[in-house]
Amino acid sequence: MWWRRTLSTGRRCLGCRRNGEKGIWSFHTRPICSAPALPAGRITALQALDVWKRHFEEKGVTEPEHSSQYIIAHLLGAKTMEGVEPQRLTEFLSKEKTEQVWQLCTRRLSRMPLQYIIEEWDFRDLTLKMRPPVFIPRPETEELVELVLTDLQKDPGAAEAHQTCLEVGCGSGAISLSLLKSLPQVSFVVTVRNSF
Ligand SMILES: C[S@@+](CC[C@H](N)C(=O)[O-])C[C@H]1O[C@@H](n2cnc3c(N)ncnc32)[C@H](O)[C@@H]1O
Numbered sequence: 157m158w159w160r161r162t163l164s165t166g167r168r169c170l171g172c173r174r175n176g177e178k179g180i181w182s183f184h185t186r187p188i189c190s191a192p193a194l195p196a197g198r199i200t201a202l203q204a205l206d207v208w209k210r211h212f213e214e215k216g217v218t219e220p221e222h223s224s225q226y227i228i229a230h231l232l233g234a235k236t237m238e239g240v241e242p243q244r245l246t247e248f249l250s251k252e253k254t255e256q257v258w259q260l261c262t263r264r265l266s267r268m269p270l271q272y273i274i275e276e277w278d279f280r281d282l283t284l285k286m287r288p289p290v291f292i293p294r295p296e297t298e299e300l301v302e303l304v305l306t307d308l309q310k311d312p313g314a315a316e317a318h319q320t321c322l323e324v325g326c327g328s329g330a331i332s333l334s335l336l337k338s339l340p341q342v343s344f345v346v347t348v349r350n351s352f
Contacts, residue, residue, distance in 0.1 A: 191262045194255065198248040201228055201240070208261045215265060223270055227260045230274040279330040282337065291327030301334050308339070320345060 192211050199207075205224050212220030225237045231253060234240045249257065263273045271277040271286040278284070279293045280301060286292060319342050323332045326346035336344055 191258060191265060194258055199254055200248055201232060201245045204228060204249060204254065204257050205237075208257070211261075212264065217264060217267065219270075223264045224261060226270055226274060227264065228257060231256050231260065235278075279328070280334045280337075282330070282333055284328045284330055284333070286328065293328055293330035297330060298334075301331055304335060305338055317341075318343070323347070325349070 192207055195203075195207075205228055208224035208227075209221050212223055217223060229235060229237050229240055232240045232244055237245075260273050264270065269292060271292045272288050275286055276283050277286050277292060280298050284293065321332065321335065321342055321344050323344065323346045326332055326348055329346060332344040332346050335342065
């Protein structure tokens with residue numbers, strides 16, 4: 157699923173569907189507001205989460221809790237907080253790890269989309285590399301891929317035929333890569349903008 161980062165409540169994050177500022181998908185970077193000072197002493201992952209969640213809230217960063225959770229989980233080698241071993245959350249972070257948390261969270265403070273900060277995002281069952289200016293795949297695009305696959309399943313002959321698909325403007329390649337994973341017999345030709 158696109159939201160591999162299932163929330164603890166089990167609800168789907170709808171931040172990206174809002175009008176106006178686009179939550180963690182936001183492209184509107186701003187000058188960096190002041191970050192909280194690096195802690196003088198040692199700090200645990202849970203304490204860092206709390207510091208940054210409150211700071212994001214105070215500075216009006218959308219999805220303050222998810223933003224800090226995803227960044228810290230990523231730095232602890234997991235995709236979600238649920239994937240982090242509970243004991244690691246209460247252990248002190250190393251100095252280097254603490255600095256990394258501050259560095260990445262400061263990027264979020266400038267409204268850089270989370271996907272660019274952690275440099276990856278899930279699309280269906282794939283984890284895609286993310287780097288500006290490559291388009292961040294939208295959750296609706298996952299639905300589009302599902303629709304194509306469902307449509308092809310209605311006609312098994314079409315799914316098995318050696319067809320070629322053309323995708324113009326493939327961005328991260330999410331659509332073609334995802335279809336290719338489900339339909340390895342189909343060939344894909346993609347176009348990218350050569351100014352990248
Ligand atoms: C709205 S994005 C869609 C990306 C991708 N298909 C997706 O849904 O995740 C449109 C993409 O088309 C690319 N693009 C725009 N003009 C193009 C052109 N003339 N030739 C090839 N690609 C182009 C953009 O760089 C961008 O990656």
